[in-house]
Amino acid sequence: MSDNTILTDSPVGKHIDAISNPSALSYLLFDKKKIQLVAKITIGRESDNNVVIDNKLASRHHAVIQKIKEDYFLKDEESTNGTYLNGTKIPAGKYVKLNRGDKITIGSTNLVFS
Numbered sequence: 001m002s003d004n005t006i007l008t009d010s011p012v013g014k015h016i017d018a019i020s021n022p023s024a025l026s027y028l029l030f031d032k033k034k035i036q037l038v039a040k041i042t043i044g045r046e047s048d049n050n051v052v053i054d055n056k057l058a059s060r061h062h063a064v065i066q067k068i069k070e071d072y073f074l075k076d077e078e079s080t081n082g083t084y085l086n087g088t089k090i091p092a093g094k095y096v097k098l099n100r101g102d103k104i105t106i107g108s109t110n111l112v113f114s
Contacts, residue, residue, distance in 0.1 A: 026072060026100075026113065026114070027113075027114050028041065028051065028065065028104075028111050028112070028113060028114075029111065029112040029113075029114055030051055030109075030111045030112075035050075035051060037065060037067065037072060038067070039066065039067045040064060040065070040066045040067070041064065041065045041066075042061060042063075042064050043058075043062050043063045043064065043065070043106060043111075044058055044059055044060050044061045044062040044063070044077070044079075045058045045059065045060050045062070046060040046061060049061065049062075051111070053106055053107065053109045055106070055107040055108060055109050056107070057081050057106070057107025057108060058079070058081075058106050058107045058109065059077070059079035059080050059081070061077050061079075062076070062077060062079040062083065062106050063075060063076050063077055063079065063083045063104070063106060064077060065098065065113075066095070068095070071097055071098070072097075072098045072113065073095035073096060073097055073098060074090065074095070074096050074098055074104060075090075075093065075094065075095045075096070076090050076091070076092045076093065076094075077092075077093075078092045078093060079092070079106075081106075081107060083104065083105070083106055084104070084105035084106075085098075085102055085103070085104055085105075086102055086103055087103075087105070098113045099113070100113065100114050101113070101114060
């Protein structure tokens with residue numbers, strides 16, 4: 001008899017297994033806090049953002065991290081001073097894939113994707 005179940009064989013079961021596994025979850029480390037990533041996180045100086053950066057170099061709505069399929073992507077929201085990924089300025093309005101350990105710099109603030 002086979003040990004295959006809906007959890008091991010179906011795409012839905014694999015997704016449920018992945019989200020129930022805490023080590024599979026992604027976090028954004030910011031200001032000594034872990035922020036669990038959801039489908040979309042906004043970053044900026046304005047208080048309506050999910051991650052508020054109190055820094056004059058950050059735009060009111062500076063950047064967004066969005067989950068697309070199983071990966072997370074960073075997009076600069078045409079900010080004044082730009083968004084940096086691992087020290088390189090990313091193009092405004094374009095999605096850039098994030099990898100674990102990537103450092104996002106907005107103004108003088110660093111966030112780590114892990």
